[in-house]
Amino acid sequence: MTDTTQTTTSYYERHIFFCLNERKNGEDCCAHHNAQEGFDLCKQLVKEAGLSGPGQVRVNKAGCLDRCAAGPVAVVYPEAVWYTFVDAQDIEEIVESHLKNGKVVERLLTPAHLGR
Numbered sequence: 001m002t003d004t005t006q007t008t009t010s011y012y013e014r015h016i017f018f019c020l021n022e023r024k025n026g027e028d029c030c031a032h033h034n035a036q037e038g039f040d041l042c043k044q045l046v047k048e049a050g051l052s053g054p055g056q057v058r059v060n061k062a063g064c065l066d067r068c069a070a071g072p073v074a075v076v077y078p079e080a081v082w083y084t085f086v087d088a089q090d091i092e093e094i095v096e097s098h099l100k101n102g103k104v105v106e107r108l109l110t111p112a113h114l115g116r
């Protein structure tokens with residue numbers, strides 16, 4: 001029987017998932033818009049800032065997040081904030097503002113209507 005008196009705590013304070021999906025059939029996908037470079041840079045910056053690890057931030061790869069029309073996309077939990085990034089400056093701002101200081105980067109928010 002599960003002990004319901006035990007409280008749960010989040011292992012990570014924040015998770016950021018990058019879609020790295022690649023389609024080989026010619027259809028558009030995040031991999032065709034430098035998603036891997038964004039992921040690699042984010043991972044590097046989070047590590048350099050001392051933000052990675054339990055109680056802090058985890059940077060993860062993801063498959064298609066079904067918002068391809070807005071790609072490349074990344075989503076931050078637990079806030080469920082979606083970003084569309086273009087270059088290194090965007091990734092730097094997401095790390096510094098959101099992942100480090102908890103402040104959403106409004107200018108990079110994925111338009112709500114964009115899905116697949």
Ligand code: FES
Nearest residue numbers: 019030065067068
């Ligand atoms: S290919 Fe990235 S969200 Fe679908």
